[in-house]
Every structure is written in C-alpha cells, then in structure tokens.
Amino acid sequence: xxxxxxxxxxxxxxxxxxxxxxxxxxxxxxxxxxxxxxxxxxxxxxxxxxxxxxxxxxxxxxxxxxxxxxxxxxxxxxxxxxxxxxxxxxxxxxxxxxxxxxxxxxxxxxxxxxxxxxxxxxxxxxxxxxxxxxxxxxxxxxxxxxxxxxxxxxxxxxxxxxxxxxxxxxxxxxxxxxxxxxx
Numbered sequence: 001x002x003x004x005x006x007x008x009x010x011x012x013x014x015x016x017x018x019x020x021x022x023x024x025x026x027x028x029x030x031x032x033x034x035x036x037x038x039x040x041x042x043x044x045x046x047x048x049x050x051x052x053x054x055x056x057x058x059x060x061x062x063x064x065x066x067x068x069x070x071x072x073x074x075x076x077x078x079x080x081x082x083x084x085x086x087x088x089x090x091x092x093x094x095x096x097x098x099x100x101x102x103x104x105x106x107x108x109x110x111x112x113x114x115x116x117x118x119x120x121x122x123x124x125x126x127x128x129x130x131x132x133x134x135x136x137x138x139x140x141x142x143x144x145x146x147x148x149x150x151x152x153x154x155x156x157x158x159x160x161x162x163x164x165x166x167x168x169x170x171x172x173x174x175x176x177x178x179x180x181x182x183x
Contacts, residue, residue, distance in 0.1 A: 016058035025061025044154035051155035073126035105138035112142025
C-alpha cells in the first residue's frame with residue numbers, strides 16, 4: 001500500500017486526479033484502510049488553488065461509498081438484526097439510535113461532519129429505518145461541510161491543521177509513505 005500511495009501522489013497535477021480521489025474515498029468507506037483525509041489534504045497542500053475540486057471529489061466519493069454501504073444494510077437489515085441484536089439492545093446503541101430518531105437528518109449531518117467514522121452514521125440510521133433519501137441528504141450536508149472546511153483550511157490556513165491529531169496523523173502517514181518510497 002505504501003508504494004501505491006506514493007505513486008498516486010505523483011499524479012496530483014493531472015486533471016483526472018479528483019476522479020481517482022473520489023474512487024478512493026468510496027473504497028475507503030467500505031474497506032477502511034485508505035487515509036482519505038490525508039490524501040485529500042496532501043493534494044490541497046500541493047495544489048492549493050484546486051481545493052474546491054478536491055473537496056467535491058472527496059464528498060462525491062464518500063457519498064458513493066455511503067450509498068453502497070447503506071443499500072447493503074437496508075437489504076440485509078433482518079440478517080444484521082439477527083447477528084448483532086444483542087449489541088443493538090445495549091445502552092449506548094439505544095442512546096445513539098434515540099438521538100438519531102429524535103433529531104433525524106440533523107443528527108446524521110452533524111455526525112457526518114464530525115471526526116467519528118462515517119460508517120457509524122450510516123449503519124445506525126439505516127438499521128433504525130431512517131428513509132434512504134433523508135439519510136442521503138443528511139450525509140451530503142455533513143460530508144460536504146466537512147470536506148469544504150477541511151480543504152479550505154488546508155489551502156488558506158494550513159497551520160490550523162496541525163491542531164487536529166487525526167488529520168495530522170493521516171498527513172504524516174501519507175508523507176511518511178512518500179518519504180520512505182523516495183529514499
């Protein structure tokens with residue numbers, strides 16, 4: 001994976017790079033191993049004038065991955081309820097599910113904009129039977145806000161990123177992989 005990330009970053013100046021970023025963002029939502037925020041921020045730091053393009057690419061990719069994951073959950077909800085039913089009856093799950101049901105799309109949008117893994121904000125609302133269209137628009141609002149803010153900060157005030165341990169860690173992973181590959 002290390003050399004692949006390094007190879008990917010060599011193409012930051014290509015017009016198709018945002019499409020690649022979107023595809024990676026979708027894949028990351030399903031397999032969880034790609035530091036997508038780190039790749040996005042690294043791309044913005046390398047080409048700050050393209051921040052908006054990268055924000056949209058990350059958002060579109062995230063939504064594509066969200067759609068795939070949500071559809072799988074909606075189609076297999078009964079099977080999932082059988083497999084993780086005990087976990088779904090836990091106090092923490094009940095609290096979050098009640099929060100989502102009470103606040104609806106606003107709760108999901110807020111969660112999707114947060115650093116909490118996005119899968120969490122798909123699985124619980126889908127299993128709580130939130131309508132798919134409401135879930136989609138809530139995820140769109142949250143991820144678009146997060147991506148725009150993250151990419152704008154990376155292009156206009158990159159020092160602010162050093163305050164976020166999560167983002168800083170992802171950037172270091174991407175930069176470390178690139179540095180080791182170049183040696």
